[in-house]
Amino acid sequence: MLEIEELSAGYDRLEVLRGVNITVADGGSVVVMGANGAGKSTLCRAISGLIECRRGAIRFDGADISRVGTSERVRRGIVQVPEGRQVFPQMTVKENLRLGGWIHGKAKEAALREIYDLFPRLEERQGQNAGLLSGGEQQLLALGRAMMGRPKLLLLDEPTQGLSPVAIEQVAEALISIGRRGVSILLVEQNLALAEAVGRYAYVLETGRCAAEGPAAELLSSDVVAASYLGH
Numbered sequence: 542m543l544e545i546e547e548l549s550a551g552y553d554r555l556e557v558l559r560g561v562n563i564t565v566a567d568g569g570s571v572v573v574m575g576a577n578g579a580g581k582s583t584l585c586r587a588i589s590g591l592i593e594c595r596r597g598a599i600r601f602d603g604a605d606i607s608r609v610g611t612s613e614r615v616r617r618g619i620v621q622v623p624e625g626r627q628v629f630p631q632m633t634v635k636e637n638l639r640l641g642g643w644i645h646g647k648a649k650e651a652a653l654r655e656i657y658d659l660f661p662r663l664e665e666r667q668g669q670n671a672g673l674l675s676g677g678e679q680q681l682l683a684l685g686r687a688m689m690g691r692p693k694l695l696l697l698d699e700p701t702q703g704l705s706p707v708a709i710e711q712v713a714e715a716l717i718s719i720g721r722r723g724v725s726i727l728l729v730e731q732n733l734a735l736a737e738a739v740g741r742y743a744y745v746l747e748t749g750r751c752a753a754e755g756p757a758a759e760l761l762s763s764d765v766v767a768a769s770y771l772g773h
């Protein structure tokens with residue numbers, strides 16, 4: 542579904558990603574780990590189209606999308622849950638969700654029903670301002686808002702940042718339910734518990750290159766990988 546081949550990307554003169562190769566199969570669930578500054582957020586930005594692909598290629602559903610704009614990538618099914626959640630605190634839960642469905646016009650109400658079925662907690666709180674939700678609930682809202690775009694591939698940039706262990710478990714359950722619905726997941730994450738719970742295949746990014754890859758259960762439990770690349 543997603544094939545990233547020899548991708549290089551960065552900012553001005555700074556080359557952050559230097560020949561990255563990552564594949565996400567249809568319905569697959571892939572986690573990318575790496576220490577601070579390894580280039581994880583930069584990878585997300587390159588996939589969603591927020592920064593340009595300088596060299597290499599990004600293919601999605603067989604088509605080269607390296608030069609395709611961000612909104613067209615969303616239309617094709619790549620939806621990102623931004624780092625830091627970025628819900629609108631003065632808007633209600635329902636209003637936040639409806640924003641995520643802009644792409645579907647009148648089909649929004651059906652999408653909203655699906656989100657409430659997936660996350661009943663959001664239906665309970667639908668009339669409340671998003672700013673009143675706990676950090677974990679705000680992350681569920683950010684997930685729900687992204688799911689309103691009916692993604693084929695959900696891209697997540699460190700969804701556990703600042704969350705309690707209980708909230709992290711809720712995010713893990715939510716992502717597992719989303720995966721069961723056939724949505725492919727690319728999770729960029731430093732939290733080992735979430736990475737192990739969600740990822741089936743894992744990559745370790747080190748200073749802009751893939752330093753290791755393998756089935757998540759094996760790779761992430763390897764002491765060598767933990768000590769060398771993840772700072773655990």
Ligand code: ATP
Binds near residue numbers: 557576577
């Ligand atoms: P973290 O876990 O700390 O968020 P990361 O693995 O996501 O780290 P990136 O945010 O992709 O890493 O940053 C990789 C490098 O790119 C860093 O050296 C960072 O300073 C630089 N960088 C990130 N964003 C920008 C930007 N907007 N402009 C210039 N340099 C940037």
